[in-house]
Amino acid sequence: MKEEKRKKLSMVIFSGDMDKLFAAFTIATGAAASNMEVTMFFTFWGLRALKKKVRTGKSILGRLLGLFYGGDINRAAPSKMSFGGIGRWMFKKMMKAKRVPTLAELRQMAIDLGVKLFGCQMSMEIMEIPKEKMIDQVAQCVGVATYIEQAQQADVTLFI
DSSP states (O other), X not given: OOOOOOOEEEEEEOXXXXXXXXXXXXXXXXXXXXXXXEEEEEOXXXXXXXXXXXXXXXXXXXXXXXXXXXXXXXXXXXSSOOGGGHHHHHHHHHHHHTTOOOHHHHXXXXXXXXXXXXXXXXXXXXXXXXXXXXXXXXXXXXXXXXXXXXXXXXXXXEEO
């Protein structure tokens, strides 16, 4: 009997907003749990989801960017109703009350389910985030050609 080919999902994660990262990791974990092969390509602001909680940047501009946008996945704020950080606190409290996993827990679920995490090499260079400042589970830091190759082979592609 012939083994059925696994369906593939390829995602670009451009946003580092809390709600968009929740959507991305929820879709990724749902797809992976449904036996799909999932790749996530994180670029620009989405890199927050892969960054360790460390300072980044070598140049003055890079250090400023790291300072103003800094932080890891736990610093992601909602795209609406941030209220200077109170929105993040409020949403985290409400999610905990409903037993919704945190972003870090969702990311770990994705990793445990075999989701491949890729950092955008060009965005990392521009934002001065070296690979060593990324979580260890980042498969590779790659260029857009690698993402395009993944997307061409995918049954589903998403941009978040």
